[in-house]
Amino acid sequence: MSTVIKVENLSKRYYLSHQQKENFPTLRDAITRTASNLGRRLLHPLRASSGQPLEGLDSTEEFWALDDVSFEVKQGDRVGIIGRNGAGKSTLLKILSRITEPTKGRVSIKGRVASLLEVGTGFHPELTGRENIFLNGAILGMTRVEIKRKFDEIVDFAEIEKFLDTPVKRYSSGMYVRLAFAVAAHLEPEILIVDEVLAVGDAQFQKKCLGKMEEVGKEGRTVLFVSHNLSAVRRLCARSLWIDRGQVSFLGDTEKTIQSYLSSSIPMKEGIVKFKEQQDKPAYISSVELLDEGNNAQSSFLVNQLVKVKVTFVANRRFTLWRVYVDLKNPDGTIIFSTTTQDNRDVCPIERGIYSASLIIPSQLLLEGPYLLSVAFGEPPTKRHDYHENAIVLNLCGTSFVFDRKIGFLSFPFEWELEDELDDKERC
Ligand SMILES: Nc1ncnc2c1ncn2[C@@H]1O[C@H](COP(=O)(O)OP(=O)(O)O)[C@@H](O)[C@H]1O
Numbered sequence: 122m123s124t125v126i127k128v129e130n131l132s133k134r135y136y137l138s139h140q141q142k143e144n145f146p147t148l149r150d151a152i153t154r155t156a157s158n159l160g161r162r163l164l165h166p167l168r169a170s171s172g173q174p175l176e177g178l179d180s181t182e183e184f185w186a187l188d189d190v191s192f193e194v195k196q197g198d199r200v201g202i203i204g205r206n207g208a209g210k211s212t213l214l215k216i217l218s219r220i221t222e223p224t225k226g227r228v229s230i231k232g233r234v235a236s237l238l239e240v241g242t243g244f245h246p247e248l249t250g251r252e253n254i255f256l257n258g259a260i261l262g263m264t265r266v267e268i269k270r271k272f273d274e275i276v277d278f279a280e281i282e283k284f285l286d287t288p289v290k291r292y293s294s295g296m297y298v299r300l301a302f303a304v305a306a307h308l309e310p311e312i313l314i315v316d317e318v319l320a321v322g323d324a325q326f327q328k329k330c331l332g333k334m335e336e337v338g339k340e341g342r343t344v345l346f347v348s349h350n351l352s353a354v355r356r357l358c359a360r361s362l363w364i365d366r367g368q369v370s371f372l373g374d375t376e377k378t379i380q381s382y383l384s385s386s387i388p389m390k391e392g393i394v395k396f397k398e399q400q401d402k403p404a405y406i407s408s409v410e411l412l413d414e415g416n417n418a419q420s421s422f423l424v425n426q427l428v429k430v431k432v433t434f435v436a437n438r439r440f441t442l443w444r445v446y447v448d449l450k451n452p453d454g455t456i457i458f459s460t461t462t463q464d465n466r467d468v469c470p471i472e473r474g475i476y477s478a479s480l481i482i483p484s485q486l487l488l489e490g491p492y493l494l495s496v497a498f499g500e501p502p503t504k505r506h507d508y509h510e511n512a513i514v515l516n517l518c519g520t521s522f523v524f525d526r527k528i529g530f531l532s533f534p535f536e537w538e539l540e541d542e543l544d545d546k547e548r549c
């Protein structure tokens with residue numbers, strides 16, 4: 122397959138005098154920015170918010186949102202882009218969509234690009250929905266006839282029929298995103314770029330969009346998809362790019378990319394996480410380990426291996442009632458199960474000491490993928506003495522063939538019965 126996007130040594134510099142900021146500025150960012158703007162206003166009263174580099178200010182005022190980024194995308198690839206807030210994902214998509222210029226480096230793109238960036242780009246606010254559909258089609262180089270052919274599909278998909286002749290500035294953000302997505306996905310771009318705006322829509326619409334993107338990808342078009350919803354990225358994209366602080370941290374198979382992204386945010390080595398001593402508490406968890414059947418600690422397992430989650434805790438006094446709690450989530454935060462030491466036995470009282478409780482997750486229970494385990498130690502009915510959310514990442518790797526690939530959460534080998542309805546005998 123031919124390369125359709127080639128990004129070479131791409132860098133983007135912003136100056137901190139910029140006042141607009143997207144996504145979710147942290148309080149610290151806001152304070153730093155306000156302070157630096159204030160300083161600047163005092164120094165340069167007329168140029169305070171020009172957004173340009175200011176003479177006489179030191180170089181720490183500049184900020185590289187992208188720093189030497191290189192990668193290639195082949196035709197028909199569906200590539201996920203993941204990373205923390207502020208990592209540079211939207212900046213990258215804006216450069217690829219030619220909304221903003223790179224400071225250094227090169228981008229070559231073969232084919233028509235349609236992008237769905239954050240609300241506020243792409244549509245003309247004074248024009249109606251109908252007019253914007255035609256405008257966007259024209260920008261993509263389509264003829265009026267071609268656009269007309271797609272028009273009804275777009276309106277249907279976006280569910281905005283009643284508002285077609287209303288200027289889009291009166292749309293709610295949900296309606297706006299629905300129309301913007303419908304336009305971008307239906308106007309047959311060769312490359313479809315989608316930023317995490319989908320988060321605005323409701324769950325049902327998000328599902329519909331993911332389905333549409335899948336379809337677009339199957340038609341051989343190229344899709345770039347930024348999302349915090351790691352399950353959606355897994356479903357849609359075979360390859361993913363992890364951007365961290367403006368740089369490419371990992372590019373490859375989506376599972377591996379997600380795995381390294383998740384592991385990086387959690388201090389973990391070889392399937393064990395240790396926590397600091399808390400002698401002031403009645404009890405605390407000192408470590409969590411992931412062990413295989415032979416008690417070897419590791420962080421990746423095959424779906425058909427059992428996994429022991431060993432939680433070691435220190436009791437600083439006697440407990441008559443106590444529980445260790447474990448819950449397991451998928452990367453987007455959905456809890457797949459939760460369990461406590463009380464599930465299959467009455468725990469006996471414990472004296473002051475160090476103990477461990479091991480949860481056994483049976484083989485073939487869960488589907489492949491990364492999971493997050495949270496652990497807690499509590500004293501019923503109400504006291505939770507220690508809690509570590511997302512304490513450790515468990516990676517389950519698949520063994521199935523592509524055509525046997527399951528979706529959902531469970532890998533459980535369900536029983537099937539096969540009968541020959543004509544012969545009334547059991548087969549196979
Ligand atoms: N127009 C701008 N002016 C100044 N800084 C910006 C601008 N746009 C983005 N940034 C900064 O660049 C960094 C990367 O932003 P962005 O690409 O939006 O990250 P992401 O989409 O990964 O959350 C952030 O620190 C952000 O504050």
Ligand SMILES: [Mg+2]
Pocket residue numbers: 143144210211212316
């Ligand atoms: Mg963003």
